Amino acid sequence: MPPAEPPALRADARRNRERIVEAARVVFAEDGLGASLNEVARRAGVGLATLLRRFPSRDLLVAAALGDRMGDFAALVEVALEDPDPWHGFTGLVERVCALQAGDRGFTEVLTQAFPGAGEFEELRLQAYLRTVEVFDRAKRTGRLRADFSPHDFPMVLMANAGVVTATAGLAPTTSPRLIAYLLEAFSAPAPGPLPAPPTFEEMDAVLTRFDTP
Numbered sequence: 001m002p003p004a005e006p007p008a009l010r011a012d013a014r015r016n017r018e019r020i021v022e023a024a025r026v027v028f029a030e031d032g033l034g035a036s037l038n039e040v041a042r043r044a045g046v047g048l049a050t051l052l053r054r055f056p057s058r059d060l061l062v063a064a065a066l067g068d069r070m071g072d073f074a075a076l077v078e079v080a081l082e083d084p085d086p087w088h089g090f091t092g093l094v095e096r097v098c099a100l101q102a103g104d105r106g107f108t109e110v111l112t113q114a115f116p117g118a119g120e121f122e123e124l125r126l127q128a129y130l131r132t133v134e135v136f137d138r139a140k141r142t143g144r145l146r147a148d149f150s151p152h153d154f155p156m157v158l159m160a161n162a163g164v165v166t167a168t169a170g171l172a173p174t175t176s177p178r179l180i181a182y183l184l185e186a187f188s189a190p191a192p193g194p195l196p197a198p199p200t201f202e203e204m205d206a207v208l209t210r211f212d213t214p
Contacts, residue, residue, distance in 0.1 A: 017054050019044040024065035028106030033062055033113065059117030066110045067121055073097065073111060074128040077135060086138035090145060091184050093135055094154075098161045098180050102172045108162040112155040146191040150198035157183055 023044035027035045037058070041051045055061040076096050083089030101108045115122045132154065139145035160183070161176055168175040 013054075016044070016046050016050060020046060020051050020054055020061070021064045024061050025106070028062070028065055028109075029104040032105040033058070033109045037061075057117045059115040059121075062106075062110065062115060063118035063121035066106055067124075069100075069104075069107045069110060070121065070124055070128065072100070074124060074131070077128055077131045080135045081131065081138070086135075086142050087144035090135055090139035093132070094157060094184060095177070095180055097158070098176060101158065101161055102165050102176060105162070105166070108158060108165075112158050112162075143189055146187055146189045148191065148195050149187055152198045153187075 020040065024040045027040045027043060031039075037051060038048055040061070041048045044051065051061075055064065076093055080089035080093035083092065097111070110125075115125065129151075133151050136145065136149060136151060136154075140147060140149065157180075161179060164175050164179050165172045
């Protein structure tokens, strides 16, 4: 049998992994999920080869760095579903999620992309998405959310808010809530007129699946 890995080496490997995950969390927050892996490795104090041994694909690194954030989002969805007022649950979810976007590009993008290379993380994302659709359906059944609101409209809201947050920087605590207030008013029924058709599932899926390669 091959000799067991020395405990000290295992401890070093564990510390390297922790440093990489923490560095990725910071770099993704600053520069988004397409950030340079060389920069992640530099901030972690390891070589790129070490990073890629620990995380052979970008999806796996994203999952490790932002798994907690995805869990936070899933928890907010459950809070919305437990709200006795479905419209209030819907608006509260949109407001809280958009507030979390300020200063964290990685969180913004993790909610508007798919990660087929990270099994458990992608499953959590999909389950949270399905529960989010339940939030929308509950609000529609009350007659408060316009009937032609599409689940695809939610990632568009996040993308729009991300643009405002990025462009206004320090003013985001003022500009972002104002944008969301406008959008929520537009989502409420009765609607003044029909909307253009939403993108198909296949079209939106192609947009969301971006970072599935190392």
